Amino acid sequence: MMGEEFVVLSLPPMLIGIFAAVACAIPGNFLLLRRQALIGDAISHVVLPGIVVAFLLTGVVAAWPMMLGAGAASLVAVALIEAIRRLGGIEPGAAMGVVFTAMFAGGVLLLEQSDTSSVHLDVEHALYGNLESLIWLDARGWGSLLDMAALRGLPPELPRMALTLAFVTVLTWVFWRPLKLSTFDEGFARTTGLPVGAIGLGLVVVAAIAAVAAFDAVGSIIVIAMFICPPAAARMMTNGLEAQVAWSVLFAVLSAILGYVLAGYGPLWLGFDDAVSAAGMIATVSGVILALAAVFGPYRHRSGARAEHA
Amino acid sequence: MELVTPETGTEDRALLEASPLAVRGLTVSYGEKPAVFSVDATFQPGVMTAIVGPNGAGKSTMLKAALGIVTPLSGRVTAWGAPLDKMRDRIAYVPQRASVDWDFPTRVLDVVMMGQYRQLGLLGRVRTEHMRTALHCLERVGMDGFADRQIGQLSGGQQQRVFLARALAQDADLYLLDEPFAGVDAATETAIISVLKALRDQGRTVVAVHHDLSTVPDYFDRVFVINTSKVAEGPVSEAFTRTNLQEAYGGRLAAAQMGALG
Amino acid sequence: MVWEALTLQLGYNATLVTLGAALLGMAAGATGTFLFLGKRALVSDAISHATLPGVALAFVVMVALGGDGRALPGLLAGSALSAAVGLLCVSGLTNRTRLSEDAAIGAVLSVFFGFGIVLLTVIQSMTAGRQAGLESFLLGSTAGMLLQDAVVIAAGGAVVLLLVVLLRRPMTMVAFDREFAAGAGMNVPRIELAMMGLALAITVVGLKIVGLILIVALLIIPAVAARFWTDRVGQVVILAGLIGGTSGYIGAALSATAPALPTGPIIVLVAFGLFTLSLFAAPNRGVMAALLRHRRFRARVHVRQGLLALAQAQPIYEGLTLRLMRRRGLIRADGVATDLGRIEAARALRDERRWQVLRSDPAHEEAAASYDGLTPLDDVLTPDQLAALDSGLRPKGVS
Numbered sequence: 001m002m003g004e005e006f007v008v009l010s011l012p013p014m015l016i017g018i019f020a021a022v023a024c025a026i027p028g029n030f031l032l033l034r035r036q037a038l039i040g041d042a043i044s045h046v047v048l049p050g051i052v053v054a055f056l057l058t059g060v061v062a063a064w065p066m067m068l069g070a071g072a073a074s075l076v077a078v079a080l081i082e083a084i085r086r087l088g089g090i091e092p093g094a095a096m097g098v099v100f101t102a103m104f105a106g107g108v109l110l111l112e113q114s115d116t117s118s119v120h121l122d123v124e125h126a127l128y129g130n131l132e133s134l135i136w137l138d139a140r141g142w143g144s145l146l147d148m149a150a151l152r153g154l155p156p157e158l159p160r161m162a163l164t165l166a167f168v169t170v171l172t173w174v175f176w177r178p179l180k181l182s183t184f185d186e187g188f189a190r191t192t193g194l195p196v197g198a199i200g201l202g203l204v205v206v207a208a209i210a211a212v213a214a215f216d217a218v219g220s221i222i223v224i225a226m227f228i229c230p231p232a233a234a235r236m237m238t239n240g241l242e243a244q245v246a247w248s249v250l251f252a253v254l255s256a257i258l259g260y261v262l263a264g265y266g267p268l269w270l271g272f273d274d275a276v277s278a279a280g281m282i283a284t285v286s287g288v289i290l291a292l293a294a295v296f297g298p299y300r301h302r303s304g305a306r307a308e309h310a
Numbered sequence: 311m312e313l314v315t316p317e318t319g320t321e322d323r324a325l326l327e328a329s330p331l332a333v334r335g336l337t338v339s340y341g342e343k344p345a346v347f348s349v350d351a352t353f354q355p356g357v358m359t360a361i362v363g364p365n366g367a368g369k370s371t372m373l374k375a376a377l378g379i380v381t382p383l384s385g386r387v388t389a390w391g392a393p394l395d396k397m398r399d400r401i402a403y404v405p406q407r408a409s410v411d412w413d414f415p416t417r418v419l420d421v422v423m424m425g426q427y428r429q430l431g432l433l434g435r436v437r438t439e440h441m442r443t444a445l446h447c448l449e450r451v452g453m454d455g456f457a458d459r460q461i462g463q464l465s466g467g468q469q470q471r472v473f474l475a476r477a478l479a480q481d482a483d484l485y486l487l488d489e490p491f492a493g494v495d496a497a498t499e500t501a502i503i504s505v506l507k508a509l510r511d512q513g514r515t516v517v518a519v520h521h522d523l524s525t526v527p528d529y530f531d532r533v534f535v536i537n538t539s540k541v542a543e544g545p546v547s548e549a550f551t552r553t554n555l556q557e558a559y560g561g562r563l564a565a566a567q568m569g570a571l572g
Numbered sequence: 573m574v575w576e577a578l579t580l581q582l583g584y585n586a587t588l589v590t591l592g593a594a595l596l597g598m599a600a601g602a603t604g605t606f607l608f609l610g611k612r613a614l615v616s617d618a619i620s621h622a623t624l625p626g627v628a629l630a631f632v633v634m635v636a637l638g639g640d641g642r643a644l645p646g647l648l649a650g651s652a653l654s655a656a657v658g659l660l661c662v663s664g665l666t667n668r669t670r671l672s673e674d675a676a677i678g679a680v681l682s683v684f685f686g687f688g689i690v691l692l693t694v695i696q697s698m699t700a701g702r703q704a705g706l707e708s709f710l711l712g713s714t715a716g717m718l719l720q721d722a723v724v725i726a727a728g729g730a731v732v733l734l735l736v737v738l739l740r741r742p743m744t745m746v747a748f749d750r751e752f753a754a755g756a757g758m759n760v761p762r763i764e765l766a767m768m769g770l771a772l773a774i775t776v777v778g779l780k781i782v783g784l785i786l787i788v789a790l791l792i793i794p795a796v797a798a799r800f801w802t803d804r805v806g807q808v809v810i811l812a813g814l815i816g817g818t819s820g821y822i823g824a825a826l827s828a829t830a831p832a833l834p835t836g837p838i839i840v841l842v843a844f845g846l847f848t849l850s851l852f853a854a855p856n857r858g859v860m861a862a863l864l865r866h867r868r869f870r871a872r873v874h875v876r877q878g879l880l881a882l883a884q885a886q887p888i889y890e891g892l893t894l895r896l897m898r899r900r901g902l903i904r905a906d907g908v909a910t911d912l913g914r915i916e917a918a919r920a921l922r923d924e925r926r927w928q929v930l931r932s933d934p935a936h937e938e939a940a941a942s943y944d945g946l947t948p949l950d951d952v953l954t955p956d957q958l959a960a961l962d963s964g965l966r967p968k969g970v971s
Contacts, residue, residue, distance in 0.1 A: 084851065087859045088857075093614040102841065104840075177432060191379065229682065232665075236671075283689075284690055342869055539943075
């Protein structure tokens with residue numbers, strides 16, 4: 001299992017899974033604390049219309065146009081949600097529900113209307129990706145990790161996801177203080193001159209970037225699950241924000257590895273022939289971790305009073 | 311929002327430049343009814359001013375609008391005659407306790423150090439002197455020994471003291487407090503007022519939204535009476551009168567509170 | 573073709589599907605209103621995604637028992653069961669841990685959905701070669717729908733609608749004010765359970781037509797759209813039912829006219845169209861009305877403040893105030909008051925003074941509470957009361 005076959009078949013998808021999970025889990029911590037956990041849900045639904053429109057405009061199924069389309073769609077969704085919330089005085093949950101369902105419906109309709117039979121573009125792919133297919137054919141064992149020629153044959157999702165993760169990590173590190181301050185006490189943050197509106201929007205944009213990059217590799221399910229489950233489980237393990245983020249990264253990595261391994265090898269161990277969906281299994285494992293944290297986590301109960309108004 | 315314009319009377323300009331916080335024509339509305347209507351206020355330097363008025367009279371709203379936390383419908387705000395944004399370094403703010411989620415994963419010392427954000431910036435290293443300052447601020451409010459406590463474990467009074475310590479860490483010239491004595495124990499109230507008086511004695515300015523009329527004469531030098539629009543502004547001896555309070559509170563002015571007027 | 577579809581002339585099955593979708597939409601709109609008013613609209617998202625593992629498990633169980641895995645009643649029963657488990661998880665996470673409801677919803681919907689996908693891939697390998705067709709539950713599909721399926725859906729929608737009518741009073745009270753309802757001796761947890769039960773029933777019934785990803789839309793969009801037209805809960809429920817029913821009817825009819833018009837998305841987009849119309853055009857709460865009102869309100873505030881400044885010979889700083897006053901002929905271009913301006917200013921000041929007196933008088937406590945700086949006192953007091961008030965003005969030497 002750890003030999004050449006592993007490097008060819010399992011190492012790249014596993015790494016991509018890990019990078020995607022962590023890139024979503026980090027901003028997820030702040031979304032969770034800001035009661036915006038479901039923004040991730042909304043974003044991952046509107047990815048579909050984004051990629052369909054990108055395909056209709058460019059006529060090709062290529063990574064960059066699709067990611068741009070998905071990114072644009074998530075910005076449109078966030079703007080619409082804000083507009084409906086403010087202009088219509090509608091609570092955020094309902095505003096979100098209106099926007100992402102309508103946009104998703106539009107995406108499905110466009111997909112049905114356009115001729116995509118020749119290209120690999122369908123709802124299922126957007127939902128659960130195809131992690132298992134991201135293999136590294138040029139690899140000849142662990143030594144290939146040092147072989148430039150072989151490295152060039154890596155699935156392009158891997159460097160892209162690594163870059164996204166690096167981007168998310170650096171931004172979180174640089175803006176840690178303003179993020180923490182404005183998440184805890186927005187009013188006070190404003191009086192110190194922080195642009196709290198821009199910080200909030202920036203967080204959502206970073207989340208959208210992580211979601212869009214991750215969806216391309218692993219599908220939307222992992223994205224929603226990783227935004228919420230690892231941070232939520234981490235919240236019940238500690239009372240410090242730094243430690244919470246660290247726990248969430250750990251849980252995200254664990255979900256990705258265990259989920260991938262269980263999906264790929266679990267059925268074989270049970271005597272079945274075919275592997276099951278890795279994306280689905282990673283989400284499932286993250287749920288099991290959350291359940292364990294909810295039952296055994298040392299800090300699973302609330303300690304302070306809730307804010308009086310949202 | 312240009313502030314001190316050529317049309318501003320020279321008299322008013324002098325007033326504005328001396329005042330750590332002044333508002334002119336401030337109107338704030340949450341719907342179709344102004345919560346604060348056309349208020350002029352000129353807070354005086356080096357004294358303690360209470361903003362009083364009945365519930366829902368716009369006390370907190372006025373403070374939040376002056377600080378830019380809520381957007382006013384009209385009006386202008388100056389700090390020492392300059393735009394507020396240029397003076398943020400000199401202003402400390404203590405919000406209402408209930409405005410934040412105390413289940414937030416952080417400890418007391420971290421909250422106090424949030425007051426040093428403008429000095430630390432994005433990536434400035436936290437040095438021993440920052441820690442020492444923060445610990446000293448906790449000491450001043452009688453919360454030394456709580457530095458490592460999770461904030462969710464604090465009582466209401468302790469939460470209020472931590473917020474005050476954070477404002478002290480801002481090392482400002484103007485302290486704005488929103489209901490600092492609401493729902494706190496007697497010991498906390500004493501601790502807070504002595505800190506505030508010490509600040510005043512160092513020449514700093516304190517403005518607090520206050521709801522307990524009986525303590526106004528003991529705690530404050532000046533008073534600003536508001537009920538949607540301004541009712542009175544001045545030294546306690548002149549502005550804190552039965553007539554003004556009657557106008558602001560109407561029938562809601564309980565006999566017991568009138569007792570405070572002597 | 574479209575006309576024939578809308579008048580139900582496209583055959584028995586299409587007609588049944590259209591009527592079923594209309595009934596489903598009505599029931600969903602009405603039920604969703606209670607969730608929306610209780611600020612729990614997105615709970616339905618958790619419910620709908622949590623149906624997937626149930627559908628898959630039911631398929632597996634039915635096949636294992638030697639039956640046809642695709643029997644709709646069995647699949648729906650399975651989906652109801654797993655959605656109920658999902659709901660339990662949401663309430664468990666919300667009540668027993670520090671997590672807020674939105675996090676619990678997100679966790680449950682993603683994990684259950686992920687697990688459902690795992691089971692679907694298991695089924696794919698079980699039925700290798702033979703399509704189980706369970707994917708159609710993701711987006712719904714009326715193509716090849718059996719007559720008895722359509723009957724199940726229409727009947728289910730009708731039953732839920734009936735239950736909503738029966739339970740509307742207690743659900744209204746709970747959605748509007750939980751604490752008050754509890755104080756009035758109502759069994760709040762049981763009524764909330766009924767609300768969730770109805771949402772769950774809608775989801776299950778709607779799975780086949782609309783699909784689990786989009787069924788949420790039928791629970792949320794009509795209710796939100798209806799809210800723009802009225803403030804009365806009873807009317808919101810009825811209107812949401814109408815909007816939902818219309819969307820279901822038109823959507824299903826339209827989709828029957830062409831194969832590339834999937835039923836679920838079309839229904840949702842029709843509902844969204846009605847929502848957009850409501851958002852902008854509704855009187856009073858609609859965006860246009862609100863914008864106009866806000867502009868008018870802002871103008872009133874600025875003019876009033878300007879007049880008071882004029883009357884007290886204070887400078888006016890704000891550009892908007894000056895512009896508005898010029899436009900109304902209250903000041904000249906150079907900022908000096910016109911005759912009209914002076915009269916209006918004196919009137920505003922007198923009103924302000926009157927208010928001042930009124931507010932100092934405990935006898936007028938009730939009237940004083942309506943002070944907001946804008947309302948003319950003439951609107952609040954009778955002429956006799958005004959005269960009495962003015963007599964109190966004069967001795968103090970303010971004219």
